[in-house]
Amino acid sequence: xxxxxxxxxxxxxxxxxxxxxxxxxxxxxxxxxxxxxxxxxxxxxxxxxxxxxxxxxxxxxxxxxxxxxxxxxxxxxxxxxxxxxxxxxxxxxxxxxxxxxxxxxxxxxxxxxxxxxxxxxxxxxxxxxxxxxxxxxxxxxxxxxxxxxxxxxxxxxxxxxxxxxxxxxxxxxxxxxxxxxxxxxx
Amino acid sequence: xxxxxxxxxxxxxxxxxxxxxxxxxxxxxxxxxxxxxxxxxxxxxxxxxxxxxxxxxxxxxxxxxxxxxxxxxxxxxxxxxxxxxxxxxxxxxxxxxxxxxxxxxxxxxxxxxxxxxxxxxxxxxxxxxxxxxxxxxxxxxxxxxxxxxxxxxxxxxxxxxxxxxxxxxxxxxxxxxxxxxxxxxxxxxxxxxxxxxxxxxxxxxxxxxxxxxxxxxxxxxxxxxxxxxxxxxxxxxxxxxxxxxxxxxxxxxxxxxxxxxxxxxxxxxxxxxxxxxxxxxxxxxxxxxxxxxxxxxxxxxxxxxxxxxxxxxxxxxxxxxxxxxxxxxxxxxxxxxxxxxxxxxxxxxxxxxxxxxxxxxxxxxxxxxxxxxxxxxxxxxxxxxxxxxxxxxxxxxxxxxxxxxxxxxxxxxxxxxxxxxxxxxxxxxxxxxxx
Numbered sequence: 001x002x003x004x005x006x007x008x009x010x011x012x013x014x015x016x017x018x019x020x021x022x023x024x025x026x027x028x029x030x031x032x033x034x035x036x037x038x039x040x041x042x043x044x045x046x047x048x049x050x051x052x053x054x055x056x057x058x059x060x061x062x063x064x065x066x067x068x069x070x071x072x073x074x075x076x077x078x079x080x081x082x083x084x085x086x087x088x089x090x091x092x093x094x095x096x097x098x099x100x101x102x103x104x105x106x107x108x109x110x111x112x113x114x115x116x117x118x119x120x121x122x123x124x125x126x127x128x129x130x131x132x133x134x135x136x137x138x139x140x141x142x143x144x145x146x147x148x149x150x151x152x153x154x155x156x157x158x159x160x161x162x163x164x165x166x167x168x169x170x171x172x173x174x175x176x177x178x179x180x181x182x183x184x185x186x
Numbered sequence: 187x188x189x190x191x192x193x194x195x196x197x198x199x200x201x202x203x204x205x206x207x208x209x210x211x212x213x214x215x216x217x218x219x220x221x222x223x224x225x226x227x228x229x230x231x232x233x234x235x236x237x238x239x240x241x242x243x244x245x246x247x248x249x250x251x252x253x254x255x256x257x258x259x260x261x262x263x264x265x266x267x268x269x270x271x272x273x274x275x276x277x278x279x280x281x282x283x284x285x286x287x288x289x290x291x292x293x294x295x296x297x298x299x300x301x302x303x304x305x306x307x308x309x310x311x312x313x314x315x316x317x318x319x320x321x322x323x324x325x326x327x328x329x330x331x332x333x334x335x336x337x338x339x340x341x342x343x344x345x346x347x348x349x350x351x352x353x354x355x356x357x358x359x360x361x362x363x364x365x366x367x368x369x370x371x372x373x374x375x376x377x378x379x380x381x382x383x384x385x386x387x388x389x390x391x392x393x394x395x396x397x398x399x400x401x402x403x404x405x406x407x408x409x410x411x412x413x414x415x416x417x418x419x420x421x422x423x424x425x426x427x428x429x430x431x432x433x434x435x436x437x438x439x440x441x442x443x444x445x446x447x448x449x450x451x452x453x454x455x456x457x458x459x460x461x462x463x464x465x466x467x468x469x470x471x472x473x474x475x476x477x478x479x480x481x482x483x484x485x486x487x488x489x490x491x492x493x494x495x496x497x498x499x500x501x502x503x504x505x506x507x508x509x510x511x512x513x514x515x516x517x518x519x520x521x522x523x524x525x526x527x528x529x530x531x532x533x534x535x536x537x538x539x540x541x542x543x544x545x546x547x548x549x550x551x552x553x554x555x556x557x558x559x560x561x562x563x564x565x566x567x568x569x570x571x572x573x574x575x576x577x578x579x580x581x582x583x584x585x586x587x588x589x590x591x592x593x594x595x596x597x598x599x600x601x602x603x604x605x606x607x608x609x610x611x612x613x614x615x616x617x618x619x620x621x
Binding site for chain 2 (some may be wrong): 008011013016017019022023026027028030031032034035040044047048052055056057059060077084106112113116117120131132135136138159163167170
């Protein structure tokens, strides 16, 4: 069934339709929240909170075709709420968070991967969020901006800064801002 | 392959490795929770006025600047409190004696005392009667009645006498439909204001009807060109009414005030009321009529309590720490605002905060586990009554503002309203009597 039909049915209180929407969207959003928050427990809280609000306020959604974008925004806002609460508490990074290292033919490749992963984890929350939205959720820059609640220029600027940080981690040269977005997705 | 290409390719791959997409174990919990939870009814959203998806402007969190601004504002407020003269609170506002409480208990309306005993007061045992509201002089009760396909507003004297229907809607859409909300009394007790849904599906446009409860003469508050106005709240001056309105069909809504004939229209806030930008919660005039307290927030973001100066339209944010806050209610003397504030991320632990608006000093009342509902001050200003609601049942509680550590007193247990029929889970009204 088309997602639009599911959304319309869920807006009328059809919990089964909502269950189908959850099934279709939760895996990537859960992953995104885990990457942003770096804590699976808090990611679970954030995602559950976002879906609870989505169900409760679904009838206020004017355009069913914008359901996923709207839901992403809820999840990102929920993650930001968690980050604000997280500031005074230690971040619990468990062994489960770090996936098994690649079996690689090359020690250099493994070292690169570890360096990049450490760099991603070390990004501040604002940069990490746009990286996750752009690379993990594969959103174009305008959608990144909308999901993060920022201007498009701000999203580009943060992606540029994040890319340079990550390149530095690999010892790769930096780039000019113009070049950085030459290959932006439409 | 250049180093740049390698980085771009590796970032996406790495993120997939760090967080491979998987259906989390809690997905089932999300669905089960939805099955147990009601959705907000469509008519409660001002978002029906938005024509299309609106992109929110960028927001920047300059917390240092915000903190400085708040500090300066508090200093200014303290200065005004010290050197400013007290604003006069017009009668019948201000502190008064505590009368009885009338409660919509799901099978009618009953009266209880402030100690939870049954009160000898005119009451109803008709299941479709509810949403009671005392007039400010404590002499009459107006309530909503739904029976045999008709929706009416009924007025009755507390000392006895026949019920009188003052407003009636009894034809299906496109005929007008009374919105199931408590009637709103004018300060002089001569009129009630109600929201009436109009239009082919009774869900698109709305009007405010103002009815003389004695003559039953009716006027419509609908500023020229407006397609929808709703949720009236009478100003203490008895002349103006605050409401949510949409200047044209399908447009975003805003918070306005106007005279009761619709003239003298003033937009009180630039904030849009829509399901995208954000929406206003309940709004309340201060007893001196100079400010309006409300809450505002967007979908997925924490709600904040705001004070809007009616003359200058300047906004003061009462809540600053990002926690969800809502349902502000002025104390009878106008010095404090009580509101609900969430303790933690999950909205299952809340407390009422009473803040002195001049000094910012907070009094924290006992932690409860409700969905945030209305707060009704005792007329003498010493206590607040709240509803602690579970999915099926609400407990009406009294919290002692002067002794915040004191355990809440249970006044009554009543069935919770279904949230597909009602914004609030519980409705009650406290009678003001002479001191």
